[in-house]
Amino acid sequence: MKRNYVLALAALVVVAAALAAAFGMSRAQAAPKQQKLTKVTLQLKWVTQAQFAGYYAAVAKGYYKNLGLDVNLKLGGPDITPEQTVLSGQAEFGIDWLPNLFATREKGGKIVSIAQVFNKSGMTELTWKDSGLNSISKLRGKKVGVWCCGNQPELFAALNKNGINPAKSSDVTIVNQPFDMNLFLQKKIDAAAAMTYNELAQVLETKNATTGKLNQLSDLNVFKMASPSVGTGMLEDNIFTTEKYLHDPSHATTIKNFLQASFQGWIYCRDHVADCTSIVLKNGTALGHGHQLWQMNEINKLVWPNSFGIGHVSPAQVASTAKIAKTYGVTKKLPTGAVTYTLADQALNSLKKAGVDVYGSKYKPIKVTVTAGGK
Amino acid sequence: MAQAGHAAAFRGRTPTRALQPAQVRAAAVRAGTVVGVLLALWGLWELYRYVWIREAWTWPFPVNDTTLPHIHSIFQALGQPTSQGPLLITFLLHAAWFTAKEALVGFGLGAVVGFALAVALVHSRLAQRALLPYIVASQTIPILAVAPMVVVWLKSGWQSVAVIAAYLTFFPVTINTLRGLQSADTAAHELLRSYAASRWKVLWKLRVPASMPYLFSALKVSATASVVGAIIGELPSSIQGGLGGAILNFNQYYSITPADLWATNLIAAALGITFFVAVVLAEKLVVRRAPEQRA
Numbered sequence: 258m259k260r261n262y263v264l265a266l267a268a269l270v271v272v273a274a275a276l277a278a279a280f281g282m283s284r285a286q287a288a289p290k291q292q293k294l295t296k297v298t299l300q301l302k303w304v305t306q307a308q309f310a311g312y313y314a315a316v317a318k319g320y321y322k323n324l325g326l327d328v329n330l331k332l333g334g335p336d337i338t339p340e341q342t343v344l345s346g347q348a349e350f351g352i353d354w355l356p357n358l359f360a361t362r363e364k365g366g367k368i369v370s371i372a373q374v375f376n377k378s379g380m381t382e383l384t385w386k387d388s389g390l391n392s393i394s395k396l397r398g399k400k401v402g403v404w405c406c407g408n409q410p411e412l413f414a415a416l417n418k419n420g421i422n423p424a425k426s427s428d429v430t431i432v433n434q435p436f437d438m439n440l441f442l443q444k445k446i447d448a449a450a451a452m453t454y455n456e457l458a459q460v461l462e463t464k465n466a467t468t469g470k471l472n473q474l475s476d477l478n479v480f481k482m483a484s485p486s487v488g489t490g491m492l493e494d495n496i497f498t499t500e501k502y503l504h505d506p507s508h509a510t511t512i513k514n515f516l517q518a519s520f521q522g523w524i525y526c527r528d529h530v531a532d533c534t535s536i537v538l539k540n541g542t543a544l545g546h547g548h549q550l551w552q553m554n555e556i557n558k559l560v561w562p563n564s565f566g567i568g569h570v571s572p573a574q575v576a577s578t579a580k581i582a583k584t585y586g587v588t589k590k591l592p593t594g595a596v597t598y599t600l601a602d603q604a605l606n607s608l609k610k611a612g613v614d615v616y617g618s619k620y621k622p623i624k625v626t627v628t629a630g631g632k
Numbered sequence: 633m634a635q636a637g638h639a640a641a642f643r644g645r646t647p648t649r650a651l652q653p654a655q656v657r658a659a660a661v662r663a664g665t666v667v668g669v670l671l672a673l674w675g676l677w678e679l680y681r682y683v684w685i686r687e688a689w690t691w692p693f694p695v696n697d698t699t700l701p702h703i704h705s706i707f708q709a710l711g712q713p714t715s716q717g718p719l720l721i722t723f724l725l726h727a728a729w730f731t732a733k734e735a736l737v738g739f740g741l742g743a744v745v746g747f748a749l750a751v752a753l754v755h756s757r758l759a760q761r762a763l764l765p766y767i768v769a770s771q772t773i774p775i776l777a778v779a780p781m782v783v784v785w786l787k788s789g790w791q792s793v794a795v796i797a798a799y800l801t802f803f804p805v806t807i808n809t810l811r812g813l814q815s816a817d818t819a820a821h822e823l824l825r826s827y828a829a830s831r832w833k834v835l836w837k838l839r840v841p842a843s844m845p846y847l848f849s850a851l852k853v854s855a856t857a858s859v860v861g862a863i864i865g866e867l868p869s870s871i872q873g874g875l876g877g878a879i880l881n882f883n884q885y886y887s888i889t890p891a892d893l894w895a896t897n898l899i900a901a902a903l904g905i906t907f908f909v910a911v912v913l914a915e916k917l918v919v920r921r922a923p924e925q926r927a
Binding site for chain 1: 699718720780871880882883884
C-alpha cells in the first residue's frame, strides 16, 4: 500500500520525462542539418489553404531550395497576428493585408511591405437576389454583416460612398459577422461579407433548404469591392519584414531570393491550377478538393494579370488603400515609407532574364464546377 | 473524509476475491445503464430535431441539417474519406494521438508541479498566506490570454502546448492536495509525534497517504482540463496536426460540412474521457476504496 502511491508518482514522473525525451528526439531526427541552406520562416495569415498556394508550391517544387533557402511556412490562426510574430523575431517574413501593416507601423512596429502579391481586393458583400437589394445604396436600414478587427473599412467606405453612415444605427445596422456564413444562409442578416475565394464558394456549396439544390451565383448579388462600380477595394496579401532585417545588407540576397522563389511559386500556380491545388491539399489533409480548387482559381484572379510584374503595384493603389484606412479609423495618419519594392524588382529582373513570364497578361481563369460541401 | 487517510495508512492489504455472480450482475446493470442513457440521449436529440422541424420553431434557433445534423450523419461523416484518401476517423484519431501526447506531458508536468506546490504550502503557513491568493488569481486569467504569451516566451511548438495544458492542470491538484495533506486525523498526528517522527516521515507516512483520495479527485478534473488546454494551446502555436487544428479547420467550413465539426468534437470528447478513465484506473490501483464507491 505504502509503495503503491510512491510507485504511481514515480511512474508519472518517468512517463512525463520519457515523453518529453521522445518528443525532443523525434524533433531532432525530423530536422537533420541541411548543408548551407539559409533558414527563414514565413508567417502565414491563416491555416493551410490555396490562399497561400504560391508558397507551398515554391517549397514543393524546390524553388526555395534552388536559391539556397530552407523556408518554414508557419501557420496562422485566430490568435496569431503575423505582424507580431515577425516583430518578435519568430519569423523573418509575414503575410497580411496592407492596411494592417499601416496600422502596426503607426503604433511603432517597424515593418515594411516588400511585395504586394495580390493586386486587387477579394472582398465582396453578398445579398440574396430575391431580396431586391441589388445595389449598395439599397442597404440603408438593413442588417449588414461585417467582419471585425480591421476587415471592415472596405465595406464602410462603400456604404459611405452611397450616403450611408455605418456609424449611425439609423442609417444601417452593422452586424459583427462570425467567420462562417450561417447568419447569411439562415437569412438572419440581409447582407454578408465574403471573400471571393472562400465564403462566396461556401454559399454556393450549400443546398438551398427549400429547393434542395445548391445555391447558384444567379441567386446572389455579389458586390465586389474591387469592381469599378463599388471602387473601395484595398490591397490585401502582401509580404513584409522588419526594417531592421531589410536594412541589414547581409540579408539583401536572402530577401531577394525569397521573393524570387515565392514569385516562381505563384507563376507555377497560375499555369498549373490543378497541380497547385493538390500541393495545398497534401499540406492540409482534411480540406475539401472542390473548395480548394475554387479558391486556387479565385486567388489567381487576384494575383494575375499584373502589368508591373507580380509583387509590384502602382503607388496610386497603395495611396488609395492608405486613404481608405485613414478615413475609417484604421490609421490616424497616412503612412510613409511603409512600402518598398526595390528587392521585388530585382527578383523580377532575375526571373525576366531567365525568360519567365512575370506579368501573366494572357492569364485566363479556369472554370470550376462547384461541388456540394466543397468535397 | 478524514477517516479515509487514516484508514488508508493503517489498513493492511485486503485479499483479492474471485468474481462473484453478484458482481457480474452489477457490471451488466452498469453497462446496461450506459447503453440506455446513450440511447435516451440519441432519442431526445432526434425527437427535438423532429418536433422543431415539423413545427418550424425558430427559438432558440431554427433546426435543420446545418444547425443540428442527424446523429447518424455525424457517425457517417467519420466513415467518409478525406480528399487525401484516409477516412475522417483515421485522420481524427491521428490528430487525437498528437494532442494526447501534448496533453499527457502537460498533465504530468502540471500534476508534479501542483503536488510539489501543495507539499511546500502545507509546511509553511506564511507561504500559504502569501502565495495562495496568486495561485487562485492565476486561474482567473483566461487561458486564451495566457496561451499567446506562453508561445511568445517558449516559441511555437508542442512544448508551449504542454505548458498551457499544465497551467490548467496544476491548480486543482494544488488546492485539493493541500486540503488532503491536512486531512489526516489529529490522533494519527499525535501518534506519530509520540514516536518522534520527523516532518519528512509525517509527510510520507501520514499526510501523503491521507491526501490520495483528494489528489485523485483533482487529477480527474485535471485530466480532462489538460486535453482542453492542449487543444486551445495548439491554435496560437501554429500546430495543425492536432485536434485544435482540426476544430479550427472544420469550424471554418461549418456551413458546408457541419457533421465534420460534430465528428471532431466527438473524438475530442472521447480523448477527454480516455484521460479521465485512465486516472480512475490508476486510482483503483493506488487507493483501494475511492470515496465515491463507498456508498
